[in-house]
Amino acid sequence: MNNRNLAFFCGLxxxxxxxxxxxxxxxxxxxxxxxxxxxxxxxxxxxNPPRNWDIxxxxxxxxxxxxxxxxxx
Numbered sequence: 001m002n003n004r005n006l007a008f009f010c011g012l013x014x015x016x017x018x019x020x021x022x023x024x025x026x027x028x029x030x031x032x033x034x035x036x037x038x039x040x041x042x043x044x045x046x047x048n049p050p051r052n053w054d055i056x057x058x059x060x061x062x063x064x065x066x067x068x069x070x071x072x073x
Contacts, residue, residue, distance in 0.1 A: 042061040043049045050057070 021029070039045050041058075041064075043053045043061070
């Protein structure tokens with residue numbers, strides 16, 4: 001292996017190590033109890049529910065934060 005290939009692989013390894021370290025530092029700390037800022041789905045569980053609430057609103061609320069649409073359309 002010549003010096004050019006060695007330098008490439010060392011740089012590649014350093015990049016992976018730096019990416020792993022940055023990802024580890026960016027992860028939120030795990031909490032021991034349930035999160036308080038997440039509520040169960042449904043209008044009845046909202047602090048300030050909207051006046052108009054239909055089945056589309058209900059399905060959207062139940063699917064959040066998933067990106068998939070409800071399966072009953």
